[in-house]
Structure formats: C-alpha cells, structure tokens
Amino acid sequence: MPSSLTASQEELKAAKVPLAWRDQCSALLIPLNTCRRENYYLPWTCENERHGYEKCQYDDMMRRMKKMSKLKLQQAEEAAEATEAII
Numbered sequence: 001m002p003s004s005l006t007a008s009q010e011e012l013k014a015a016k017v018p019l020a021w022r023d024q025c026s027a028l029l030i031p032l033n034t035c036r037r038e039n040y041y042l043p044w045t046c047e048n049e050r051h052g053y054e055k056c057q058y059d060d061m062m063r064r065m066k067k068m069s070k071l072k073l074q075q076a077e078e079a080a081e082a083t084e085a086i087i
Helices: 008-013 028-038 049-087
Strands: none
Touching: 008 028, 028 049
16 A cells, blocks of 8 residues: 555656665655765755654554554454453
8 A cells, every 4th residue: 555655666666766765755855865975975854854854764664563563462362352252
C-alpha cells in the first residue's frame, strides 16, 4: 500500500536509489540525495531535507513497533485462551 511519501518504482530507478532504501520514506530520499550531490555532501547543507527524512524514518519505525506489540499481545491472548480451553 503506497503512501504519499512513497515514490514510484520508475522514480526510484531514475534516481538510482538502492533497493535497501526503497521504503515508506523513499519520496523524501530523492530530493535529499539530490541536495547532497549538489552540495558535495557538506554536513551543514540539506538540513531541512535530512530532518524530514529522519523524522519519517522515526515515525515509520514507531508505527511498526506499535503494530508488532499489538500482534504479540493478540498472540499472547490467543495462547492464554487455548491453555484455558485445554484445562
């Protein structure tokens, strides 16, 4: 399910984004990498683009962690119900 922050495969291929970085925040990575190349990777440039990309990465990680904790809780509840049914 693509989100508004996910670039199309054609855009990613044209921007030469490696497969490992083609995630939910890939649309923010393209302008960040363009800015980095234009400014010779100077650390004090492209701060707004980098901050936006890192924020997106953090939000995505938190979303995945919440989803995983809900899944683990659901599995624990199902295991408890199965144990009670056996007894």
